[in-house]
Amino acid sequence: MTLELDFSGKTVVVVGGTSGINRGVAECFAAHGARVAVASRDPGKVDATVAAIESAGVEAAGFAADVRDYDALEAGIHELHVRWGEFDVVISGAAGNFPALAQNLSVNGFKSVVDIDLRGTFHVMKAVFPCLKKPGASVINISAPQAFIPMQAQIHVCAAKAGVDMITRTLALEWGGHGVRINSIVPGPIDGTEGMARLAPDPETAARTAAGVPLGRLGTPRDIGMACLFLGSDLAAYVSGVILPVDGGWAQNNCGGMSDHLAMLMSGGDR
Ligand code: NAP
Ligand code: COA
Numbered sequence: 001m002t003l004e005l006d007f008s009g010k011t012v013v014v015v016g017g018t019s020g021i022n023r024g025v026a027e028c029f030a031a032h033g034a035r036v037a038v039a040s041r042d043p044g045k046v047d048a049t050v051a052a053i054e055s056a057g058v059e060a061a062g063f064a065a066d067v068r069d070y071d072a073l074e075a076g077i078h079e080l081h082v083r084w085g086e087f088d089v090v091i092s093g094a095a096g097n098f099p100a101l102a103q104n105l106s107v108n109g110f111k112s113v114v115d116i117d118l119r120g121t122f123h124v125m126k127a128v129f130p131c132l133k134k135p136g137a138s139v140i141n142i143s144a145p146q147a148f149i150p151m152q153a154q155i156h157v158c159a160a161k162a163g164v165d166m167i168t169r170t171l172a173l174e175w176g177g178h179g180v181r182i183n184s185i186v187p188g189p190i191d192g193t194e195g196m197a198r199l200a201p202d203p204e205t206a207a208r209t210a211a212g213v214p215l216g217r218l219g220t221p222r223d224i225g226m227a228c229l230f231l232g233s234d235l236a237a238y239v240s241g242v243i244l245p246v247d248g249g250w251a252q253n254n255c256g257g258m259s260d261h262l263a264m265l266m267s268g269g270d271r
Contacts, residue, residue, distance in 0.1 A: 005032050005229050005230075005233055005235070006032060006033055007029055007032045007033045007034035007088075007089075007229075007232070007233075008033035008034070009033075010029075010033070010034045010035070010088040010089065011034065011035055011037070011084050011085065011086070011087050011088050011089075012026070012029040012034040012035070012036045012037070012087070012088060012089040012090075012091070012232070013036075013037045013038075013039070013077075013080065013087050013089070013090045013091070013128065014026040014029075014036065014037070014038050014039075014090075014091045014093065015038075015039045015040075015067065015073075015090070015091065015092045015093065015094055015124050016039070016040055016067070016092070016093040016094030016095065016142070017036075017038035017039065017040065017049065017091065017093070018038050018039075018040040018042065018045035018046055018048070018049045018062075019040075019045060019049075019194065020190070020192075020193040020194050020195065020221065021093065021142065021187055021190050021193055021195075021221045021224050022038075022091065022093040022094075022142060023038070023049055023221070024220070024221020024222060024224065024225050025091055025093070025142075025221065025224055025225045025228045026038050026049065026053065026091075027052070027053065027056070027221075027225070028221075028222065028225030028226065028228065028229055029089065029225075029228070029229065029232070030053045030056055030058045030060070031056065032229060033058065034058070034088075034089070035058055035059035035060065035061075035084065036053055036058065036059075036060050036061075037060065037061040037062055037063075037080050037084070038050065038053075038060075038061075038062045039062060039063050039064070039065055039073070039076055039077075040064065040065075040094065041064060041065070041066045042064065043064040046062040046063065046064050047062070049062060050062040061080060061083070061084070063076035063079065063080070064076075067094045067116060067119075067120030067121075067123050067124060068115045068116060068119065068120055068123070070123045070126070070127070073123050073124065073127050074123075074126075074127040077127040077128055077131060078127075078131075080131075081130075081131040086131060086132060086133040086134075086137070087128060087131050087132055087133060087137060088133050088136065088137055088138070088232070089137065089138050089139075089140070089228075089232040090124070090128045090132065090137070090138075090139045090140070091139075091140045091141075091142065091228060092120075092121050092124040092125070092139070092140070092141050092142065093141075093142030094116060094117075094120050094124075095113075095116060095117045095120075095142070095144075095157075095160075095195075096112060096113050096116040096117065097113065097154075097157050097195055097198055097199070098198055099153040099154065099198065099199060099262050099265065099266055100153055100156070100266065101152065101153050101263065101266045101267065102155045104266070105155065105156060109156065110155070110156045110159075112156075113156040113157060113160050114156060114159060114160045114163075116160075117157070117160035117161060117163075117164060118159075118160040118161075118163040118164060118167075121141055121163075121164045121167055122167060125139070125167060125171060129175075132178075132180055134178045134179055134180060135178065135179020135180070136179055136180075137179075137180045137181070138180075138181045138182075138183075138231055138232045138233075138236070139171070139175075139180065139181070139182040139183075140182075140183055140184070140185055140228055140231050140232065141164050141165075141167065141168050141182070141183075141184045141185075142184070142185055142187065142224075143161050143164050143165050143168075143184040143185065143186045143243065144157060144161045144186060144187065144195075145186055145188070145245065145247065145250065145251045145255050146158040146161050146162075147161035147162045147164065147165045147184075147186065147243070148162065148165070148243075148251070149251055149254060149255050149259075150259070151255065151258060151259040151262060152259045152260070152262050152263035152266075153262040153263055153265070153266045154259075154262065164184065165184050165243050168182055168183060168184040168241065168243065169241050169243075172240045172241030173241070176240060181231075181236065181237075181239060181240040182240060182241070183231050183236075183239060183240060183241065183242045183243070183244060184242070184243045184244065185224060185227050185228060185231070185244050185246055186243060186244065186245040186246065186247060186251070187219060187223075187224050187246055187247065188213060188218075188219045188245070188246065188247025188248050188250040188251070189206075189209045189210070189213065189218050189219060189247075189250060189258075190218065190219045190220065190221060190223070190224065191206075191218035191219065191220060193221070196209075196218070199258065199262065200258075200261075205261065206218065208256070208257075208261070209256055209258065211256070212250065212253055212255070212256015212257055212258070213247070213248040213249065213250045213253070213256060214248060214249030214250070214252065214253055215248030215249055216248075217248065219246070219247065219248060223246055224246055227244060227246040231244070
């Protein structure tokens, strides 16, 4: 058993891997020798990510699919399996988010986020299971602190990501017998990402958020990538069913008052 973070000869698939945190994760695996495939809705983002990874000298592939469309997702995964064989590591991180207080959130708005984050995660799990290396594969779901810290204006995300973590924990039971490990990573507030742009849209809020992180800074996609390398490697050979915050301690500080801030923002500052 190798104890090095060398992913040469390994196949890594990152669903939702064409921007932000997940793209950073894909690039981390590529930088450690893996051949990497990414998938998301926008073919332009897929092509750009594949080109960027290839330009770093490793093999890359990608396909466009909406995780809400099981047939399209399954077709892309199947094609990849035929081309590259079994998957060593799968990261599932497609998600949608916007702030809205429950009384203002439409039925379709709630459904949209639950469909992407929760049903989408199930779709990815179902599509990839036949393609995983057994024994030995590692699956990582990208969750969020809203899964276990209630946050105002985030009822859709809280409900969806709590479900994602229960998918992780349930599959740790079902897939353990196949030698497949599965864990969630819970990013803290990650600088320069779409998620932060939506929840902390101005520099003052971003600075306030950073101040609420016990380690005193926003995270980077690389911070999340490093944790994914660990969970994807033999270093984590006995780790399964874990919900791992990678957040500088933010969750221990109740996400630094983000809940009250979002409620204030969404009610026009009159709360
Ligand atoms: P992002 O840049 O918007 O990344 C989302 C990715 O998912 C993109 O590649 C997007 O590409 C894809 N995607 C979105 N909807 C999809 C769909 N229906 N089907 C397939 N792919 C879809 O966001 P991010 O802020 O980096 O967040 C990445 C992950 O980290 C998410 O799971 C999020 O919940 C989690 N997270 C983020 C933060 C943060 O601070 N940013 C904190 C905690 C957790 P397309 O547009 O091409 O589909
Ligand atoms: N506030 C309140 N409701 C909103 C909203 C907002 N900012 N943005 C979208 N919605 C509602 C829409 O009004 C619609 O509901 P309606 O039919 O009752 O009007 C519903 O959500 C679906 O919107 P739509 O734009 O059709 O969805 P989509 O499937 O094209 O996109 C989103 C999904 C809304 C999540 C979109 O923001 C997205 O694609 N996000 C991906 C990127 C992202 O969120 N990154 C951060 C990850 S942490």
